[in-house]
Amino acid sequence: MFKEFKEFAVKGNVADMAVGIIIGGAFGTIVKSLVSDILMPPIGLLLGGVDFSNMFIVLKAGNAQNTLLSLAEAREAGAVTINYGVFINSVISFLIVAFAVFLAVKQINRLKRQEQAPPAVPTTKECSQCFTQIPIKALRCPHCTSEITQ
Secondary structure, X not given: OHHHHHHHHOOHHHHHHHHHHHHHHHHXXXXXXHHHHXXXXXXXXXXXXXXXXXXXXEEEOOOOXXXXXXXXXXXXXXXXXXXXXXXHHHHHHXXXXXXXXXXXXXXXXXXXXXXXXXXXXXXXXXXXXXXXXXXXXXOEOOXXXXXXXX
């Protein structure tokens, strides 16, 4: 069983997949930072100073004595919340990742189309008298013996 696992693990596809997963995880943290630190602050500013990461609805206050102003305070107080601001950030992160993957796949497909071999040069032609296939360099049809004009 260990030998089979070793053969599976060292195959090229498994290594490629592992590299892809690691790079994808790193890319996810970059996108999360892009959304949280770069995109959402200006959007929140345009919407009147709204901080999406602190948008939540309190379902049960927990042991909070006063109004909860941030999600961190709500979590600390043990409040039960619906964190729709965090959800909005996650949706925007997903859209950015999906768009980046779309662009990558589009480029890969474009490169694959360029790499395809050109259509093969024909090696036969049709006799104009008997309509059989003959070699393209033939000067006379072997079936009906008519002369072929080039």
